Amino acid sequence: MDTMLKDPNPCRVIGVLDDGAASLSPTALAYIRHADVIIGGARTLALFERECKPNAVRYDLTKRLKEVPEWVRAARNDHLACVVLATGDPLCHGIAPYLAQHLCVDALDILPNLSTLQLACARVGLAWQDARIVSVHARDAGEWVRGSTPAHGLYGLAQALRRESRLLVLTSPDNSPDRIARLLLAEGLANDFHMAVAENLLQPEERVLADLNPIEAAQMSFADLNVVLLWRVTASTQPVRFGLMDSEFAQRQPEKGLITKQEVRAVSLARLQLRQDSLVWDIGAGSGSVGLEAARLCPDGHVWAIEKNELDHAIAGQNHAAFGISNYSLQHGKAPEGLDAWPDPDAVFIGGSGGELAGLIATILARLRPNGSLVMNFVTLENLATATATLQATDGVSWDVLQLQAARSKPILHMHRMAAENPVWIVCARKTGVLQ
Numbered sequence: 001m002d003t004m005l006k007d008p009n010p011c012r013v014i015g016v017l018d019d020g021a022a023s024l025s026p027t028a029l030a031y032i033r034h035a036d037v038i039i040g041g042a043r044t045l046a047l048f049e050r051e052c053k054p055n056a057v058r059y060d061l062t063k064r065l066k067e068v069p070e071w072v073r074a075a076r077n078d079h080l081a082c083v084v085l086a087t088g089d090p091l092c093h094g095i096a097p098y099l100a101q102h103l104c105v106d107a108l109d110i111l112p113n114l115s116t117l118q119l120a121c122a123r124v125g126l127a128w129q130d131a132r133i134v135s136v137h138a139r140d141a142g143e144w145v146r147g148s149t150p151a152h153g154l155y156g157l158a159q160a161l162r163r164e165s166r167l168l169v170l171t172s173p174d175n176s177p178d179r180i181a182r183l184l185l186a187e188g189l190a191n192d193f194h195m196a197v198a199e200n201l202l203q204p205e206e207r208v209l210a211d212l213n214p215i216e217a218a219q220m221s222f223a224d225l226n227v228v229l230l231w232r233v234t235a236s237t238q239p240v241r242f243g244l245m246d247s248e249f250a251q252r253q254p255e256k257g258l259i260t261k262q263e264v265r266a267v268s269l270a271r272l273q274l275r276q277d278s279l280v281w282d283i284g285a286g287s288g289s290v291g292l293e294a295a296r297l298c299p300d301g302h303v304w305a306i307e308k309n310e311l312d313h314a315i316a317g318q319n320h321a322a323f324g325i326s327n328y329s330l331q332h333g334k335a336p337e338g339l340d341a342w343p344d345p346d347a348v349f350i351g352g353s354g355g356e357l358a359g360l361i362a363t364i365l366a367r368l369r370p371n372g373s374l375v376m377n378f379v380t381l382e383n384l385a386t387a388t389a390t391l392q393a394t395d396g397v398s399w400d401v402l403q404l405q406a407a408r409s410k411p412i413l414h415m416h417r418m419a420a421e422n423p424v425w426i427v428c429a430r431k432t433g434v435l436q
Helices: 026-033 042-047 065-077 096-102 116-124 155-163 177-186 262-271 289-297 310-323 357-367 381-392
Strands: 011-016 037-040 057-060 082-087 108-111 132-135 166-170 193-199 207-212 226-232 279-283 302-307 328-332 347-350 373-378 397-404 407-412 415-420 424-431
Touching: 011 026, 011 065, 011 096, 026 082, 026 108, 037 042, 037 065, 042 057, 042 082, 057 065, 065 082, 065 096, 096 108, 116 166, 116 193, 116 207, 116 226, 132 155, 155 166, 155 177, 177 193, 177 226, 262 289, 262 373, 262 397, 262 424, 279 289, 279 357, 289 302, 289 310, 289 328, 289 347, 302 310, 310 328, 347 357, 357 373, 357 381, 373 381, 381 397, 381 424
Parallel strands: 011 082, 011 108, 037 057, 037 082, 132 166, 279 302, 279 347, 302 328, 347 373
Antiparallel strands: 166 226, 193 207, 193 226, 373 424, 397 424, 407 415
8 A cells, every 4th residue: 555655844734823832732733843944924023023043033924925935935935934824724625735735745734723713602601513614815895885796805705695504714804894794784694694703813902792783783893803603593484496377576567667577587497508617697687587586596696787777677676575585686777888898698588678689699609608509589580580580590500499478377267268478489599609
């Protein structure tokens, strides 16, 4: 049996806490005291200043993370003892995976400590074996607004709140507990979660606020060093993901609003070939029925929707608020304006084109990812002819047309009759190659 040879001079990645040497093992402390090169953040280096050799080289990695692998590599090439000081468990949203990616894994010796999340859970007595860990230690993206895109620093947390019952959140000075509380308010979840904040753990100024309501937390201020615990206090619902009734959607009344009927919507969504992480465009959103149902089918993806009619845009926004999803962005405008700011899609649905159909199809096919799907619904012969002619003239695309006409039962006296819905043509295109 092969035996893995250990590197004789690995870089020690040591998890430390804010009480300094007190929470370190004798082995970890000895590595720090004998290190020739010590790498860490400014605050951590200051914390262990007295434990370092006077002639040890110190590197502050603050805003210089990309340089750390080279510092480690140079130290090892010179046969110097090298230590990287990390917070808590270096493998839990820490620096160790980054170093392993840029250095040989055998070049590292990882000595973990307690995570600050573990300490916070211990302070409030919260079991965390089934909790989801989320880091919002990202650049400042501003306050959360319903409909924010995946570029927002709080986007991952917003999605996790929809799925998880317990969350442990690593914060930053910008993405602070009060901002997280305001996210809960914006998403209508303030009464669904309880909140705890643990500040300055293992320091003399330690403070644990274990009994916070997000509504009050939204107006508070907190120390920069903190972690947030969230746990659900109301049972989460398990909504229908596919095949919703038309009555589930708000529509303009008494004037009939735009909605893709259930039968057509089901076939259109099926032909979009959605995956869990699909990026979807909904052009001419109407009441939002297709895009909102697609968002439920793609919990790790995102839907960008656009609607030019002001009243229908308002109705789609109303449906978005009622659906309890955070992976849907709605824009008021007429395509193709604004599409340049959207990422290339895996799937596109066109429910309305505003008279720009041929150009819109060309734009979408140019942006559609390989093997992506374009699905269009038409009720007029003219739009059907424009779509098929445009597709026929485009290389690298396979396409087909389905005519769908449903009939629904209606009461008549003490019996029922069948009432036909308007026929709809569903044009489906798939990008199979490079467009010419």
